[in-house]
Amino acid sequence: MSEQQGSSEVFDIEAGPWISEPEGTKGTSMAGATWALFVGLGLVMIGNGLNGSVLGVRAEAEGFSVGVSGLIMAAYFLGFLSGSKYAEHALRNVGHIRVFAALASGASSVVLVQAISIEPITWAITRFLFGACMAGIYVVVESWLNDMATNQTRGRILSVYMIISMGGIGIGQLMLGIEDRSGFRLFIFVSVLVSMSLLPVTLSATSAPPLVVPEPMPLKRLLRIVPTGVISSFWSGAAAGVLFGMGAFYAALVGLSTSQISIFLSAPILGALVFQWPVGWLSDKFPRRGVIFFVAATATAASLAILLVAVDSAAAVVFMFLLGGAMFPLYSLTIAYTHDWIGAQDRLGASATLIRVNGSGAVIGPLVVAALMSVAGPSSFFWTIAGLHAIIAAYVSFRIVWKDALPMERQRAHVALPARALSGATGLLPRRRKNSN
DSSP, X not given: OOOOOOOOOOOSOOOOOOOOOTTTHHHHHHHHHHHHHHHHHHHHHXXXXXXXXXXXXXXXXXXXXXXXXXXXXXXXXXXXXXXXXXXXHHHHHHOHHHHHHHHHHHHHHHHHHHHHOOOHHHHHHHHHHHHHHHHHHHHHHHHHHHHHOOTTTHHHHHHHHHXXXXXXXXXXHHGGGSOOTTSOHHHHHHHHHHXXXXXXXXXXXXXXXXXXXXXXXXXXXXXXXXXXXXXXXXXXXXXXXXXXXXXXXXXXXXXXXXXXXXXXXXXXXXXXXXXXXXXHHHHHHSOHHHHHHHHHHHHHHHHHHHTTSOTTSHHHHHHHHHHHHXXXXXXXXXXXXXXXXXXXXXXXXXXHHHHHHHHHHHHHHXXXXXXXXXXXXXXXXXXXXXXXXXXXXXXXXXXXXXXXXXXXXXXXXXXXXXXXXXXXXXXXXXXXXXTOO
């Protein structure tokens, strides 16, 4: 396996000014429609973040075993992988607005089922369905934003999309601290948030776009061209699945209060928002594999450092902040590194393949850590996260030694993306075809 010489053509995601159209009122309506989608996405992401945290805490409180909780949380990522395919099919038949409305309504409904039937099998099924609905919602939002983006505004839209995606999850986890003596209130909050996302999206003034599906890139071919990107994407997805699949359960298991759990889980999101851009800047100034190694090694060190302090201490929150700041930019780095080595015509297909690889890792991560925690105790949670990032660091260091780096002048500009194990399920904001309306 070897990173082959890629195309020198530069991909067309560029940072630029916010949306503006010379036709006067058209620019205003376009910007308003974009923000309507962002508001809808933000509400969905807040509900998504809160739902995962509530289930983790309640699973521990209800006495679910670690293994059962791992299966429940892995079901979300399995649904996440499945939902995008069906959403793409539905978009071709009934359009963006109807698909968004159907999926938001479905996601809102399954959350209420979780509140009235607190059983492992029910939660696993509803968590799968919730993940499938979330994936489909992101397909709608991303393809719609793509239709409204231009080469000049695409980079700015990407940055706002990343902030809203990650920030929404963090806000949702902070809401876990809301007192819920009835045991139903937080589930109802999730349902309301997801339902409310319908309002800005369905009332948007812009017309829905046609769906553009990228040409597929077979995994075997991508692995042959750029193995570092594929392997790093898989293990970073597994680590993200561990943290957000089992993080709330772990925190409840070690005795943190609900308010402490919300802070504990929000710290990595804040770290991701703070460090995403500095890490991207470094990857544009220095060889990208070296930056991937440094970030993976930092995530490993931060995970191990948490084991040395009290889990309810301020130091633990600081290390969680650093962990998130290191682990979540990894996905953006693997996408950028992969695009460095392939031609422009293959980049959308390669991105879609990496998303599936990343999501597959996210399915496996909670299952692995649940098995380890059942045998070796709660500390296995951070040992697993450290080990997964150590695998990335070790493999990248091996490639650095045995394979020459791409010349710096051939590296493409880094673009920050939200970790796909947490958000979307298709290629983010692909180029419109020339004949698209």
